[in-house]
Amino acid sequence: MTGPARTEKDQLSWTCTRETFSEIAPAVCGVTVDAAVAGDPNREDPNQKSIISAPLNESLFVIAGPGSGKTTSAALRLLKLVYVDGVEPDAVFATTFTRKAAAELRSRIISWGEGMRDALNTREPTRRDDFDALDLNKMMIGTLDSLAQEVLNDHKRAGDPRPAPVEEHILKSLLLTQGIFPSSISRTHRRADDHATGQFLRNFYGREWSSDPGRATALVEIRQRLQNDRVDQGQLLAGLQGSPDHQPVRAILNVVNGFDDFMRDAQIYDFSSINITFLERLANNTLEDFLTNIKFVLVDEYQDTNYSQESVYFQLAQAAARNGGSITVVGDDDQSLYRFRGATVELFAGFENRIHNRIGVTPRRVALNRSYRSTTDIVDFVNQYSVLDPGYQAARVLNKPPLIHGDANTQRFPIFGIFRDSEQAVAEAIAQFTARLVSGQTISVRSGGINHNLRLDPADGSAGDIAVLTYSTGEYGDRKPDGRPGRERFPLKLRDALEQQTPPVSIFNPRGRPLRDIPSVQELLGNILDCLDPDGLALDRIQERYDENGDFSPRYVQNATTLSEWRNVARGTRDSRSPELARFVENWGIRTPTRRITARRARVSLNDIIFKLIKWLPSYQTDIEHLAWLEAVQRAVTASAVLQGFAGDVLFVPNQFDDELSIRSVMHAYQRVLFPIAEDLIEVSEDALETLPRDRLNIMTIHQSKGLEFPITIVDIGAAMQDLRWMRPRSRFPTGPDTVHKLESYFRPYCDIGLPARDGLDRAFDDLVRNYFVAFSRAQDVLILAGHTKCVRRPRGNAKPGQHVGAGWCRPDNRNPDGSWPWEGMGHLVLIEDSHL
DNA sequence: GAACAGATGGTTTTT
DNA sequence: CCATCTGTTC
Numbered sequence: 001m002t003g004p005a006r007t008e009k010d011q012l013s014w015t016c017t018r019e020t021f022s023e024i025a026p027a028v029c030g031v032t033v034d035a036a037v038a039g040d041p042n043r044e045d046p047n048q049k050s051i052i053s054a055p056l057n058e059s060l061f062v063i064a065g066p067g068s069g070k071t072t073s074a075a076l077r078l079l080k081l082v083y084v085d086g087v088e089p090d091a092v093f094a095t096t097f098t099r100k101a102a103a104e105l106r107s108r109i110i111s112w113g114e115g116m117r118d119a120l121n122t123r124e125p126t127r128r129d130d131f132d133a134l135d136l137n138k139m140m141i142g143t144l145d146s147l148a149q150e151v152l153n154d155h156k157r158a159g160d161p162r163p164a165p166v167e168e169h170i171l172k173s174l175l176l177t178q179g180i181f182p183s184s185i186s187r188t189h190r191r192a193d194d195h196a197t198g199q200f201l202r203n204f205y206g207r208e209w210s211s212d213p214g215r216a217t218a219l220v221e222i223r224q225r226l227q228n229d230r231v232d233q234g235q236l237l238a239g240l241q242g243s244p245d246h247q248p249v250r251a252i253l254n255v256v257n258g259f260d261d262f263m264r265d266a267q268i269y270d271f272s273s274i275n276i277t278f279l280e281r282l283a284n285n286t287l288e289d290f291l292t293n294i295k296f297v298l299v300d301e302y303q304d305t306n307y308s309q310e311s312v313y314f315q316l317a318q319a320a321a322r323n324g325g326s327i328t329v330v331g332d333d334d335q336s337l338y339r340f341r342g343a344t345v346e347l348f349a350g351f352e353n354r355i356h357n358r359i360g361v362t363p364r365r366v367a368l369n370r371s372y373r374s375t376t377d378i379v380d381f382v383n384q385y386s387v388l389d390p391g392y393q394a395a396r397v398l399n400k401p402p403l404i405h406g407d408a409n410t411q412r413f414p415i416f417g418i419f420r421d422s423e424q425a426v427a428e429a430i431a432q433f434t435a436r437l438v439s440g441q442t443i444s445v446r447s448g449g450i451n452h453n454l455r456l457d458p459a460d461g462s463a464g465d466i467a468v469l470t471y472s473t474g475e476y477g478d479r480k481p482d483g484r485p486g487r488e489r490f491p492l493k494l495r496d497a498l499e500q501q502t503p504p505v506s507i508f509n510p511r512g513r514p515l516r517d518i519p520s521v522q523e524l525l526g527n528i529l530d531c532l533d534p535d536g537l538a539l540d541r542i543q544e545r546y547d548e549n550g551d552f553s554p555r556y557v558q559n560a561t562t563l564s565e566w567r568n569v570a571r572g573t574r575d576s577r578s579p580e581l582a583r584f585v586e587n588w589g590i591r592t593p594t595r596r597i598t599a600r601r602a603r604v605s606l607n608d609i610i611f612k613l614i615k616w617l618p619s620y621q622t623d624i625e626h627l628a629w630l631e632a633v634q635r636a637v638t639a640s641a642v643l644q645g646f647a648g649d650v651l652f653v654p655n656q657f658d659d660e661l662s663i664r665s666v667m668h669a670y671q672r673v674l675f676p677i678a679e680d681l682i683e684v685s686e687d688a689l690e691t692l693p694r695d696r697l698n699i700m701t702i703h704q705s706k707g708l709e710f711p712i713t714i715v716d717i718g719a720a721m722q723d724l725r726w727m728r729p730r731s732r733f734p735t736g737p738d739t740v741h742k743l744e745s746y747f748r749p750y751c752d753i754g755l756p757a758r759d760g761l762d763r764a765f766d767d768l769v770r771n772y773f774v775a776f777s778r779a780q781d782v783l784i785l786a787g788h789t790k791c792v793r794r795p796r797g798n799a800k801p802g803q804h805v806g807a808g809w810c811r812p813d814n815r816n817p818d819g820s821w822p823w824e825g826m827g828h829l830v831l832i833e834d835s836h837l
Numbered sequence: 838g839a840a841c842a843g844a845t846g847g848t849t850t851t852t
Numbered sequence: 853c854c855a856t857c858t859g860t861t862c
Contacts, residue, residue, distance in 0.1 A: 098851070145852045165852070206853095271852045341851060472849060480846095487846065685851090703850040725846060725856050738848090771850095800856080 013130035015086045024119040052076045056085045059326040059363035065403040066777035067373025070330045075109045089138040096300035100687045106141040148278035161267035163274045167639035169681035172216040193251035200248035223256045227272040228306040228342030229751045236750040282315040295325030302331035306342030318359040333397045370406030379405045382777045389810040395766045417829035418786040426719040427493035432837040435501035447830040464694035467710040469775045475512035490719045508696040510628035514680040526570025531588035538666040562678040581616035593654045602652040606637045632684045640672035702775045713779035717806035718787035733803035734764035768805040792826045
């Protein structure tokens with residue numbers, strides 16, 4: 001025996017004292033934390049400090065305004081728990097809302113943690129082995145969905161599948177084939193149900209879906225609602241007894257439940273079913289190993305949590321509390337944007353009561369309301385905006401303190417406005433503004449006797465410092481019935497106007513157009529088509545099959561037209577690209593192998609062909625938008641692997657095109673990869689890119705901007721308002737509840753969340769107010785509101801005013817049945833006119 | 838500047 | 853299918 005038994009403290013050998021932590025933390029973290037931890041009396045944020053130093057067993061409810069350093073404080077609390085309290089990294093379960101935010105939280109925690117380890121190593125070189133033994137990578141940090149997946153994988157029981165969420169378009173097409181046409185239901189029965197369902201869906205979607213794809217979209221949404229809200233189906237049917245809704249709801253439940261059975265049998269998952277599976281396993285005690293280990297649960301962006309996620313978090317919190325730990329949730333009710341995903345701000349506002357009643361935990365409330373992001377002027381503006389609409393106030397957390405300026409950004413600029421009398425002119429003004437700044441010039445705007453000089457940082461300023469936030473980044477409206485492109489929308493006008501500047505400025509908007517309409521994507525896909533099926537033989541076979549089934553399909557005709565467009569684009573450019581490309585495509589087309597193939601049939605992945613082709617399409621190597629598009633095309637290939645069949649592969653039979661299996665594999669490629677792209681079911685995802693490009697103007701939706709910040713933020717509050725049809729009421733000044741609000745109201749009586757506290761129209765307004773609250777609060781130094789002059793002045797005569805929540809219009813109430821406009825005239829903005837540019 | 842006819846375009850966010 | 857635009861007419 002050597003020495004006394006080790007105490008627990010000895011085993012947690014990487015720990016340091018609280019004092020040491022306070023000393024080393026500032027060296028590795030940012031300024032605000034520096035102040036908080038180091039105790040700088042002028043800059044200290046007592047609330048941040050109380051979060052960071054809270055003991056392990058203290059649960060926290062953190063209400064944090066924009067730019068208040070919530071993620072910083074949360075990350076530091078976590079590191080403090082590890083370093084001072086000796087919490088093992090794998091006892092930490094930290095989630096946030098998007099994959100991008102999760103990646104950032106992870107990298108921040110790890111890089112700070114490593115910095116601290118280095119500092120400790122320097123201080124106490126003899127304990128180097130102890131400090132190095134700490135593996136921060138073991139912390140579970142991610143989106144709830146990804147962590148649920150990870151835990152289910154790590155704790156698989158015999159025969160359990162590996163859950164991975166399937167692409168949305170696959171889910172819809174599976175629902176169509178497996179859910180809507182279950183063979184067990186008789187035809188007459190189905191017809192009656194179909195009719196009733198159509199009538200029922202009309203209440204929510206404003207029209208009766210005639211087409212199955214439309215109906216699949218609706219059913220997927222309802223299915224997710226049922227799961228996210230954890231609707232009690234028995235109660236629902238009982239409550240509808242005798243109502244005309246009973247039949248359609250029963251029919252929908254049949255489809256949804258039948259589909260769930262199918263998914264379970266086929267071991268196919270989507271996000272909500274992974275969550276439900278995770279919840280079931282937490283509840284039925286089959287994740288004991290995992291739960292006995294959990295000590296600290298951190299939830300960022302808690303305001304966007306839905307009910308089934310809340311249930312998961314409460315289970316985890318209960319386990320953590322049992323193990324001597326706690327839960328900390330962080331969020332801001334004013335920034336809740338994800339109602340369509342089942343998020344309900346009541347869960348955030350009522351967190352203290354809800355968690356107390358459910359599991360007996362009593363969290364301490366902490367408000368972080370100092371903005372370290374924005375200037376005084378922007379903080380004031382954002383505050384003003386949040387209290388502008390009297391009807392909004394009851395939707396906010398009770399006694400919420402206003403945001404105050406945290407002294408970090410001491411620049412002074414007024415809030416600017418760019419208003420012009422056409423969408424085109426707004427785009428041109430923003431383009432000129434951007435081009436001048438990017439080329440290093442100063443824009444000087446005089447107001448109130450002061451010259452406000454705007455310029456980018458001469459050292460490292462670039463177009464990436466400027467962001468344009470809009471409601472939609474779509475560059476074209478819907479295609480015309482004859483196939484011509486739709487209306488050119490504001491983002492396209494901006495793109496074009498920027499390209500015409502000297503020097504031209506590039507824009508970053510990979511989601512601006514459907515993949516099928518982007519010329520370089522068309523070129524790539526057209527070349528694929530000419531490789532796989534140059535004469536369209538396999539395509540003809542698909543058509544024959546439709547004909548045999550007596551299935552006249554306008555969808556097919558539309559797709560065939562789109563595909564031949566792609567071919568034309570590719571054929572138009574191929575020879576000018578490279579003779580090698582032409583040879584490659586031609587050889588593929590007649591199945592001439594370029595190397596020796598021993599197998600009778602070689603399996604070639606579509607992604608390999610793509611990889612080969614882009615060698616001759618240089619934009620895919622150099623341009624960042626192209627990378628995002630390429631990722632989407634490849635994802636479409638990968639997604640098809642879930643379905644039975646050739647898993648995104650094509651069978652290559654040397655020198656023989658008409659091999660039956662080979663043709664079938666090409667038919668699959670059409671139906672599972674190329675048709676979905678032609679039907680615009682594949683979405684471009686931006687989080688494939690780690691960071692936004694520095695040299696381009698970012699144009700993004702307000703949703704996408706959540707969690708980000710920009711030195712210069714331009715918010716589009718209605719450039720399209722020259723024609724009020726182009727910006728429908730639902731996106732600026734709603735006239736009634738939207739589909740989500742209606743669905744919410746309909747199902748809430750049958751679940752445990754309780755009824756929504758506000759009516760549907762109010763919730764529609766609340767959502768828009770939050771949208772623009774988020775937009776305005778992204779700005780660090782300069783905030784510019786941009787739009788049509790209707791945003792500033794009422795039009796003359798009997799023309800309708802351009803009512804827009806983002807322009808400060810408030811919802812109707814008893815006094816003002818048509819709404820009110822306290823910001824009429826926008827006198828508090830300093831206008832940037834063409835003469836300034 | 839009111840009243841009407843004919844033309845026209847049209848939901849968005851994510852795991 | 854409908855809200856709202858432009859153009860015409862009084």
